[in-house]
Amino acid sequence: xxxxxxxxxxxxxxxxxxxxxxxxxxxxxxxxxxxxxxxxxxxxxxxxxxxxxxxxxxxxxxxxxxxxxxxxxxxxxxxxxxxxxxxxxxxxxxxxxxxxxxxxxxxxxxxxxxxxxxxxxxxxxxxxxxxxxxxxxxxxxxxxxxxxxxxxxxxxxxxxxxxxxxxxxxxxxxxxxxxxxxxxxxxxxxxxxxxxxxxxxxxxxxxxxxxxxxxxxxxxxxxxx
Numbered sequence: 001x002x003x004x005x006x007x008x009x010x011x012x013x014x015x016x017x018x019x020x021x022x023x024x025x026x027x028x029x030x031x032x033x034x035x036x037x038x039x040x041x042x043x044x045x046x047x048x049x050x051x052x053x054x055x056x057x058x059x060x061x062x063x064x065x066x067x068x069x070x071x072x073x074x075x076x077x078x079x080x081x082x083x084x085x086x087x088x089x090x091x092x093x094x095x096x097x098x099x100x101x102x103x104x105x106x107x108x109x110x111x112x113x114x115x116x117x118x119x120x121x122x123x124x125x126x127x128x129x130x131x132x133x134x135x136x137x138x139x140x141x142x143x144x145x146x147x148x149x150x151x152x153x154x155x156x157x158x159x160x161x162x163x164x165x166x167x168x169x170x171x172x173x174x175x176x177x178x179x180x181x182x183x184x185x186x187x188x189x190x191x192x193x194x195x196x197x198x199x200x201x202x203x204x205x206x207x208x209x210x211x212x213x214x215x216x217x218x219x220x221x222x223x224x225x
Contacts, residue, residue, distance in 0.1 A: 025082045026051045026218065027075065029090030031113075032060040032138055038205060042085070045211045051218070054079070060089055064137025069097045073104060081105045083218050087112040087205060088181070089138055095146040095155070102150040108221060109155045110214045112204040113178050115185040116157070118145035120173075147188045156193045156217040158210050159186040164200035178204070195223040 026046060028039040036057035043053035056075055058068035072093060076082055082105055086094045091114030098104060115122075122135060122142035135142060149155060160178030176183040180201035187194060199207035213223045 024051050024218070025079050026053045027072075027082050027084050028053055028055045029072070029084065029086035029094055030055075030057070030060075031088030031090050032135070032142070034060070034087075039085075039087070042205050042211060042214075046085070046215065046218075049215055051215075056090075058093065060138050061134075061136030065093050065096055065141050066137065068093045069100060072097045073101050076104050076106060079105075081107055083107055084109040085112065085214055085218075086110070086114065088114060088201065089142060090114075092116070092141045092146045095149050096141065098149045098153050099146065102152065106153055108218055109153060110217050111155060111157045111186070112210060112214075113160050113181050113186065113201050114157065115142065115181045116145045116147045116188045116191075117185045118143050119181060119185060121180060145185070147190065149190065151190075154192045154217075154221050155190070156221075156223060157186050157188075157191050157195070158204060158213050158223070159183045159194065159196045160199040160201055160204050160207075160210075161196050162198055162200040162203060164203070192221060193217065193223045195225065 028043050030036055030038050036055040039055050046053055056072055058071060084094050084106060091111035094109055098106060119142045126135060126139050126143060161176040161183060163177050164179040173182045178201040183196055195213050197207055197209040197213060199210055204210045216224050
């Protein structure tokens with residue numbers, strides 16, 4: 001079962017949510033070291049636009065993707081067609097679930113600062129025996145990423161470019177980054193669309209531009225460029 005921090009919260013409307021339109025379910029996934037409550041503000045902004053948000057909470061350190069992926073698949077199958085908005089590690093968990101069970105009732109996925117190509121900051125952290133404990137059972141997927149998923153799913157990426165965070169000290173990024181993940185680590189030719197906004201890694205959860213771009217992708221399958 002999902003962890004206690006999972007529960008209904010925020011959302012917006014797929015296809016613009018016009019009067020009389022069916023409600024649009026959006027499942028929200030948090031990142032590492034976080035809980036479902038960290039997605040509530042983002043979800044509330046989506047809900048104001050008619051989406052029907054629902055939070056999926058999972059144990060990012062002691063459980064990791066091996067535990068979270070089957071739990072996520074079960075929750076996705078409970079509510080009919082669903083879109084996903086996932087931050088950081090949550091995006092890797094979501095993509096791994098889609099790769100493992102390609103018949104899941106999911107249409108579109110918005111990734112927020114997700115290192116689909118693998119996180120160099122996580123790779124550096126994993127080199128230190130004690131510090132590697134901070135990654136727990138999510139260490140491998142953070143280092144390797146998850147850049148493959150079935151073509152039937154539309155996946156869009158919102159990356160940040162404000163380098164506020166400790167990740168830059170570990171990875172020593174050469175290009176644009178959000179302080180934890182570099183923009184290049186968020187790119188994949190399999191993405192339906194990719195956009196960069198002025199936000200840090202955690203700031204993506206509170207960025208008006210990130211929220212507006214997410215709404216656009218959920219509705220139309222593309223970002224505003």
